[in-house]
Amino acid sequence: MLAAVSAKPQTVKAFIIHLGRATQRAAQVERLVDTLPVPAEVIDAVDGLMLSDADRDRVYRRRLHKPAYPFTLSNSEIACFLSHRRAWAAIVEQGLDAGFVIEDDVELTADFPAAFAAALNCLTPGAFVRFPFRADRETGVEVLSQGATRVIRPRTTGLGMVAQLVSRGAAIRLLQATEIFDRPVDTTVQMEWLLNLSPLAVLPGGVAEISSTLGGTSMKRQSSFSEKLAREILRPLYRAKVAFRSRYES
Template identity: 50%
Template structure:
């Protein structure tokens, strides 16, 4: 199978250069470093368009930050590379992750053995998803179809056809990329997850997140109130979508 790894890396994040080199050595497949889209270089027109958070349902209750828009563009860049290079799939990794090589290689092997061009396989850091079904399992790992896709973009194996569908359906977006991927009825792509994934995030040891920023107490309170309401609406949409598919 023709697969390749893409490490998303912002060149000016010099404190992560060493980690990128480490990841290149750890990856079991060929690696290409993809220059991340810089939030400081976004054009005003793009920013205005992406800050309309009412385009899809359920509406996203928070305003997109510049870094979240740039992150979305960076993943679209990787999806486009998968298509342009005619790959069967691409393993997309953030530049602040650490691989537990033994665990990850086993998880990656399980994913590849059941992988199709339509698949989008997540390697989550923690097991937080409830399984709607189990596609495959070994003595140490499970490959599940979640009831609701979890958040996080630290590592995922994306098939060529899944990449094409995501590019088609995310020409316009109104929320962070991981939140958008939860809307399977909109993307046409059902992410699956492998547990344990063997990937952990270590942004705190590498200068902190390039996306997150310190929030005011008002913003924190607002998020604490609105987040569970949004999750409830999302779960309802997911259940309706599953019933229609069935």
């Protein structure tokens, strides 16, 4: 069981990733600014519609790491990754102990105050704590328990990047390891052996993903039947390889 971190003051700030043209989400961003327990700053998300081929080539390289990611990234996926990198860079540049990075289609639930407090109690210099919006997807070793809230070290880091508490040390490692990337940001975070990072997850996460009520996600992509079929076949194979490496190489 992880001992609670000393209660010395921590400089923590929230960073809300928001795409400017997604005006239907502006009210939700304002709600987050008003309700988050720490000062908040809006990070201008990178717009996938504005990415050129040269922009892609500067940051994206297929099959860079093993296990190889079997799909080509869309511009939206690349833009999402770059947006998270902007938030990580802000944590480092502002000299914070940590940043709470949250996407603009997230709603805080009644469980959030307890989840945030538990995450702060795990805030070590290299900590990365995820706030999953699906509580039943991850299992692992419990490192902290506070009432009904648990923090675990997942056997395999879950998918999704809706909300995370990112220490400055973790932000530095992430930035160094992802100047060029080959897969989406959440699947990159799963590669503990590459990042020298051991993500934690707080359960319940105290967040809900509400993109369907805000005009849908900007990550949608049109796929042919053959592409959909290939994904159905290749996705579980890839996830099995990640789970194997997470178990034996992390």
